[in-house]
Amino acid sequence: MAKKTKRTNKTDHVLGLLAGRTEDVSDAVDSAEDAASKVEDAGAGNVQVVAKQEEDEAIADAVNHLLEEELEEETGAPEASEIFIDGEEEAEAIREAEDAAKRIKAESQSESAEAVLRAAEEERKAAEEARRAAEEARKAAEEERMAAEEARREAEEKEKKAEEEAQKAEEALRKAEEEAIKAAEEEAHKTKADQKKDEYVFLNVMETLVRERVDTYIEQFAACRCSRCKADIVALALTSLPSKYVVVSQNAATPLMNFYSQRYAGAITVEITKACTRVKEHPHHNRD
Incomplete structure (x- = not known):
C-alpha cells in the first residue's frame, strides 16, 4: 500500500523549532565564544559544552516523538482497516475451509457408505447367484435321479414283460x-x-x-x-x-x-x- 507524504501543522512546528533552535544555537555559539575569550577558567568552558549537548539530545527526542505521532496519525487508520479486512478474510477463509472440510468429510462418508452398499449389493448378488446355482444343481440331480428311476422302472417292466x-x-x-x-x-x-x-x-x-x-x-x-x-x-x-x-x-x-x-x-x-x-x-x- 503506497504511503502519501504530506506536511502537517506538527511537521511545520517541528521544522520551526529546528529553525529557531538553530538560530538560538548560533547566537549561543557567538556568545559562548565571546564569553570564552573573557573567561580564563578552562572548567567553565567544559560545563557549557555539556549543557549544549544535552539540549541537542532533548530537541532530537522531541522531534522523533512528534514525527512518530504524525506517522501514526497518517498510517494508523489504514493499517487498522487493513488488519480488520485481513481478519474478515481470514474468518471467511476459515469458514470456507471448514465448509470444504465438512463437504469433503460428507463426501467421504457418502462414498464410504456407497462403497459399503455396493459391497453389500455385490455380496447379495453373489449369494443369490450361488443359491440359484445350488438350486439348479439340486434340480439337475433330482431330474437325473428321476430319469435313472424311470429307466430302472422301464428296465424292470421290460424284464417283467420279457419273462x-x-x-x-x-x-x-x-x-x-x-x-x-x-x-x-x-x-x-x-x-x-x-x-x-x-x-x-x-x-x-x-x-x-x-x-x-x-x-x-x-x-x-x-x-x-x-x-x-x-x-x-x-x-x-x-x-x-x-x-x-x-x-x-x-x-x-x-x-x-x-x-x-x-x-x-x-x-x-x-x-x-x-x-x-x-x-x-x-x-x-x-x-x-
Whole structure:
C-alpha cells in the first residue's frame, strides 16, 4: 500500500523549532565564544559544552516523538482497516475451509457408505447367484435321479414283460406239444379202430432227429463217414442239445416226431454243424 507524504501543522512546528533552535544555537555559539575569550577558567568552558549537548539530545527526542505521532496519525487508520479486512478474510477463509472440510468429510462418508452398499449389493448378488446355482444343481440331480428311476422302472417292466412273454411262449409250446400228441393219438385211433389195444413206444426225440439228419451234414461238410466219426458227431451234437423223451402210442409216434422236427430244427442244425467241424479237425478213427 503506497504511503502519501504530506506536511502537517506538527511537521511545520517541528521544522520551526529546528529553525529557531538553530538560530538560538548560533547566537549561543557567538556568545559562548565571546564569553570564552573573557573567561580564563578552562572548567567553565567544559560545563557549557555539556549543557549544549544535552539540549541537542532533548530537541532530537522531541522531534522523533512528534514525527512518530504524525506517522501514526497518517498510517494508523489504514493499517487498522487493513488488519480488520485481513481478519474478515481470514474468518471467511476459515469458514470456507471448514465448509470444504465438512463437504469433503460428507463426501467421504457418502462414498464410504456407497462403497459399503455396493459391497453389500455385490455380496447379495453373489449369494443369490450361488443359491440359484445350488438350486439348479439340486434340480439337475433330482431330474437325473428321476430319469435313472424311470429307466430302472422301464428296465424292470421290460424284464417283467420279457419273462411274461417267455412264460407265454413256453406255455404255448407246451400246449402245442400236448395238442400234437393228442392229435397223433386220435389219428392213430382212427386208422386202427379195429385194433383191440394200443401199443406204446418209448421215443428219444433228440437222438432220433439227429440220426435222421447226420448223414446229410457229414456229406455237406466232407467229414469222415466211418462209424467211429459218425458216432462221435452224434454224441457231440446230443451233448449240447436238451434231452427229450416221450412215451406215446405207436400210431402217434410219426406225427409227433414231425412236430418235434419242426420245433427243434434250428438248434439241431447248429449242433450237428459244430460237431461235424470238430470231428473233421480231430478225428478219432485212427486211434487204437
